[in-house]
Amino acid sequence: MQHPSPTRYDKIIALLSNRQPDLTVFMDEVHKPHNLAAIVRTSDAIGIGHVHAVFPPDVKFSGHHTASGSKRWVTTHKHPDLKTGITEVKKQGMQVLAAHFSDKAVDFRSIDYTKPTCILVGSELVGVSDEAADLADEHVIIPMVGMVQSLNVSVATALILYEAQRQRAEANMYGELKVPQEEVDYILFNALHP
Amino acid sequence: MQHPSPTRYDKIIALLSNRQPDLTVFMDEVHKPHNLAAIVRTSDAIGIGHVHAVFPPDVKFSGHHTASGSKRWVTTHKHPDLKTGITEVKKQGMQVLAAHFSDKAVDFRSIDYTKPTCILVGSELVGVSDEAADLADEHVIIPMVGMVQSLNVSVATALILYEAQRQRAEANMYGELKVPQEEVDYILFNALHP
Ligand SMILES: C[S@@+](CC[C@H](N)C(=O)[O-])C[C@H]1O[C@@H](n2cnc3c(N)ncnc32)[C@H](O)[C@@H]1O
Numbered sequence: 300m301q302h303p304s305p306t307r308y309d310k311i312i313a314l315l316s317n318r319q320p321d322l323t324v325f326m327d328e329v330h331k332p333h334n335l336a337a338i339v340r341t342s343d344a345i346g347i348g349h350v351h352a353v354f355p356p357d358v359k360f361s362g363h364h365t366a367s368g369s370k371r372w373v374t375t376h377k378h379p380d381l382k383t384g385i386t387e388v389k390k391q392g393m394q395v396l397a398a399h400f401s402d403k404a405v406d407f408r409s410i411d412y413t414k415p416t417c418i419l420v421g422s423e424l425v426g427v428s429d430e431a432a433d434l435a436d437e438h439v440i441i442p443m444v445g446m447v448q449s450l451n452v453s454v455a456t457a458l459i460l461y462e463a464q465r466q467r468a469e470a471n472m473y474g475e476l477k478v479p480q481e482e483v484d485y486i487l488f489n490a491l492h493p
Numbered sequence: 494m495q496h497p498s499p500t501r502y503d504k505i506i507a508l509l510s511n512r513q514p515d516l517t518v519f520m521d522e523v524h525k526p527h528n529l530a531a532i533v534r535t536s537d538a539i540g541i542g543h544v545h546a547v548f549p550p551d552v553k554f555s556g557h558h559t560a561s562g563s564k565r566w567v568t569t570h571k572h573p574d575l576k577t578g579i580t581e582v583k584k585q586g587m588q589v590l591a592a593h594f595s596d597k598a599v600d601f602r603s604i605d606y607t608k609p610t611c612i613l614v615g616s617e618l619v620g621v622s623d624e625a626a627d628l629a630d631e632h633v634i635i636p637m638v639g640m641v642q643s644l645n646v647s648v649a650t651a652l653i654l655y656e657a658q659r660q661r662a663e664a665n666m667y668g669e670l671k672v673p674q675e676e677v678d679y680i681l682f683n684a685l686h687p
């Protein structure tokens with residue numbers, strides 16, 4: 300059976316109706332382009348339209364590296380410093396979960412991700428900074444049984460995001476337009492009148 | 494409370510007792526070093542000791558790129574061609590699941606990963622080859638609701654592997670030595686008499 304291919308308009312409306320404005324990622328000095336790109340790409344795939352980041356002084360984020368076009372659809376909010384960024388996210392009512400190895404860390408699958416949630420991940424070399432760990436509401440950890448000490452950061456981020464996707468799909472949180480009308484208009488305008 | 498730090502011997506025995514000899518990954522011409530490294534690293538983290546690969550003619554696999562030492566613990570079996578490699582895996586009694594967008598693909602979470610399983614993933618640019626898709630027993634897909642067409646390959650692999658880990662942990666398949674004694678001896682010998 301042949302389906303007519305959806306129009307670009309339909310496609311974007313479908314995209315927007317699956318967007319989860321109360322789910323986001325915060326990158327604490329993640330700086331390898333392929334990791335940044337993979338995180339933005341996974342974010343797009345589960346319906347995240349806005350992510351946050353602080354970058355080390357010497358990093359210029361272009362986001363072009365195999366993000367597969369997702370950079371056009373996901374906005375990266377660059378903050379001058381961690382405190383400013385996290386404060387902004389918390390003002391939006393989000394629980395901030397640091398993916399971080401600590402004594403107080405709980406299994407990532409034990410969290411309720413249907414609540415407004417920001418997942419904070421750390422840099423490739425040093426991980427989540429002490430400051431970020433302090434600012435977070437909880438710490439989560441992905442179980443590991445091998446010899447390595449940690450997962451790749453884009454892998455860890457994706458595992459937590461897809462647990463959120465699973466829970467939100469089960470709770471019927473996809474398919475209902477929750478993006479502010481003003482943003483819908485802006486995205487439609489830019490997409491249809493390039 | 495202070496625990497005595499486990500000896501290296503204890504650590505390796507713990508590692509081996511969590512190993513899942515009937516779970517593996519097959520990489521069909523994945524070639525970017527950071528993706529290969531991330532896949533090997535995730536494999537180690539969920540208890541996979543052996544992975545399989547065919548490489549494009551011009552790729553030399555070193556595996557050193559941020560695999561975080563996992564290369565020492567995970568053996569990559571390089572096959573001359575796909576047919577030979579898949580046949581070997583099937584002889585070990587594994588179901589071969591291609592992570593592949595096709596009409597017959599099912600949701601990756603609907604699969605029983607407690608069965609002996611090989612997850613086959615495709616290359617960065619062209620994905621799973623037609624030959625590999627044909628040789629696979631089933632095709633699985635990770636749901637996506639954004640604008641991008643696919644996830645990064647190391648991200649996709651990790652999502653499927655951690656679904657397998659979740660199911661196997663629930664089925665109490667960790668913590669019981671299943672690695673052949675000969676391999677245990679070999680690993681212990683190499684690790685303790687470097
Ligand atoms: C490569 S790791 C950083 C490793 C760093 N040496 C450390 O000890 O934190 C980069 C980031 O990925 C995330 N991550 C990696 N593996 C994780 C795991 N098993 N559980 C939770 N987060 C993880 C964390 O956010 C971490 O800061």
Ligand SMILES: C[S@@+](CC[C@H](N)C(=O)[O-])C[C@H]1O[C@@H](n2cnc3c(N)ncnc32)[C@H](O)[C@@H]1O
Nearest residue numbers: 592614615616619620621634635643644646649
């Ligand atoms: C970057 S993708 C390949 C994209 C390629 N253009 C295609 O159409 O297949 C690399 C590999 O990652 C895996 N992959 C990526 N996203 C996936 C998804 N949503 N479901 C299942 N596998 C996926 C597949 O094994 C795929 O071959």
